[in-house]
Amino acid sequence: MSHWRQREGGGWFAIWLIRTIALRFGRRVARLLLYPIAAYFFLRRADERLASRLYLERVLDRPVTSRDVFHHIHFFAATLLDRLFFLARGERDFVVETEGLAELDRHIDAGRGVLLIGSHQGSFEALRALAERRPDVPLRVVLDKQKTPALTAVLEALAPDVGEAVIDASRGGASVALAMAEGAAQGAMVALLADRGHQGEASRMVPFLGAPAPFPLGPWLLASALKIPVMVCMGLYLGGNRYRLVFEPFAERIDIPRADRAAAIDAVVARYASRVEHYCRTHPFNWFNFYDFWQDMGVADEPAVSSGVPRHSDA
Numbered sequence: 001m002s003h004w005r006q007r008e009g010g011g012w013f014a015i016w017l018i019r020t021i022a023l024r025f026g027r028r029v030a031r032l033l034l035y036p037i038a039a040y041f042f043l044r045r046a047d048e049r050l051a052s053r054l055y056l057e058r059v060l061d062r063p064v065t066s067r068d069v070f071h072h073i074h075f076f077a078a079t080l081l082d083r084l085f086f087l088a089r090g091e092r093d094f095v096v097e098t099e100g101l102a103e104l105d106r107h108i109d110a111g112r113g114v115l116l117i118g119s120h121q122g123s124f125e126a127l128r129a130l131a132e133r134r135p136d137v138p139l140r141v142v143l144d145k146q147k148t149p150a151l152t153a154v155l156e157a158l159a160p161d162v163g164e165a166v167i168d169a170s171r172g173g174a175s176v177a178l179a180m181a182e183g184a185a186q187g188a189m190v191a192l193l194a195d196r197g198h199q200g201e202a203s204r205m206v207p208f209l210g211a212p213a214p215f216p217l218g219p220w221l222l223a224s225a226l227k228i229p230v231m232v233c234m235g236l237y238l239g240g241n242r243y244r245l246v247f248e249p250f251a252e253r254i255d256i257p258r259a260d261r262a263a264a265i266d267a268v269v270a271r272y273a274s275r276v277e278h279y280c281r282t283h284p285f286n287w288f289n290f291y292d293f294w295q296d297m298g299v300a301d302e303p304a305v306s307s308g309v310p311r312h313s314d315a
Contacts (some may be wrong), residue, residue, distance in 0.1 A: 027093050027241070030081055036075040043110070048290035055293065058209040059284040072172040075285045079123040079237050091129035093241060099129075100231070107229045108137050113184030115223055116233040117250065119195035119276045122286045126235030126243045127191060140183040142176065142192035177222060180265030184228045191233065194219035196289060206270040209277055213294045215269050221240055223254040230254055232275050236283050247275050248275065 018037075022030035042049060044282050053074045055203070056064045085093045107114040124141070131139040143166045167179045167190075183190045197203050197216035205212040223230050232248040256264050280287050 004057055016086050018081070019084055019270045022081060027081075027085055029146065029293075031078070034074060034081060038070060038077045041077075042070050042073050043148070051290045051292055055209075055287065055289070056284065059280050061286075066083055072285050075237060076288045076290075077127075077152065079288070082099055082237075083125040083137065086123070086125045086128045093128070094126075095268055096126060096129045097238075097242070097244040098247075099244065100249075103249050104231060104247045106191070107231070107259060108187070113186045113187050113226075113228045115184070115228055115230045116189055116191040116227060116247070117194045117219055117223070117230060117272065118191065118233045118235070119279075120288045121194055121234055121276070122236040123278055123282070124191065124233075124235055125215075126174070126195065127189075127233070129243075130245060138183065138186060138188040140165055140167055140180070140188050142167045142169050142180065177225065181221060181226060184226050190226075190228075192219055195273060204266055204269045206266065206273045208273045208294075209280060211294050213273070216267060217269065220254060220265060220268050221256070222247075223251075224256045227253050234279055236279065236286055236315045238258045238283075239283075246279075250275075 018030065018033065021033065032072040049069055052069045053064050055070060060068065082094070104114065116127070127139060127141070131137075167176055167183070170175055180190050187274050195215060197214055197218075202217045203214035204217060205214055208215075209212075229252050232244040232246075232250050234244075236244045236246060238244055251268075254268060254270070276287075
């Protein structure tokens with residue numbers, strides 16, 4: 001199995017059709033489509049099916065069944081569908097629980113900006129609910145628009161203002177780093193995902209679910225450059241119309257000293273990986289990296305801070 005590569009299933013027409021059905025007939029009707037859609041991907045995507053099974057074998061304390069794998073794929077389809085409703089209608093279709101808001105508000109009220117680092121768990125789109133509750137604070141999300149162009153176009157058509165707030169990671173290192181710094185200077189919440197890298201991208205092998213796995217360095221090099229508070233953020237899907245937004249303090253700022261630099265980076269990446277592992281174990285069907293996460297992806301040398309842009313943050 002090769003390393004992660006985006007395969008946007010369905011194409012423009014299929015995504016447009018689902019969007020039209022969802023917004024015309026509502027979430028309850030649209031969710032009925034998830035079963036045939038999940039069944040299609042379960043039957044047709046052997047690599048993703050195998051990746052799901054290999055992952056679930058690490059987090060479930062029992063033998064993994066085909067029903068577990070289907071449930072995993074169905075959870076993923078549900079969160080993708082819900083992205084439409086979060087953008088089109090905000091949180092009114094959902095029950096969104098929150099945890100750790102007091103600490104987040106403390107950073108926001110200080111006016112320094114805050115870096116929210118998540119993973120491909122649940123739905124990062126659930127952050128839109130937070131943006132509705134704090135309209136005084138801009139939310140900037142780092143996203144590679146080139147990875148899912150059809151889905152991105154549909155989502156931006158639903159909420160053009162949200163699309164304008166996206167920091168497009170495909171634009172390259174310097175412009176993305178500058179946009180993140182500008183957002184932080186405005187006191188914004190800047191959000192990105194930090195658990196997925198590309199072939200040859202600078203990474204560190206750290207313990208994760210029982211074996212070493214590669215985690216990209218870019219997000220942490222950027223955090224070190226920004227010098228703003230960092231929080232781990234998870235938009236966990238609880239089933240039905242329920243989500244839980246979790247905000248955990250991670251660091252008042254990330255410092256990577258020149259002396260013992262490698263050890264300092266390893267410690268930061270390993271600590272983040274341990275939090276991702278925690279939520280994988282407590283909410284196992286929420287993790288959506290459908291590729292062989294533990295394979296050797298070819299760990300590159302550490303780049304300069306200015307080039308360490310996390311282009312993998314594509315949702």
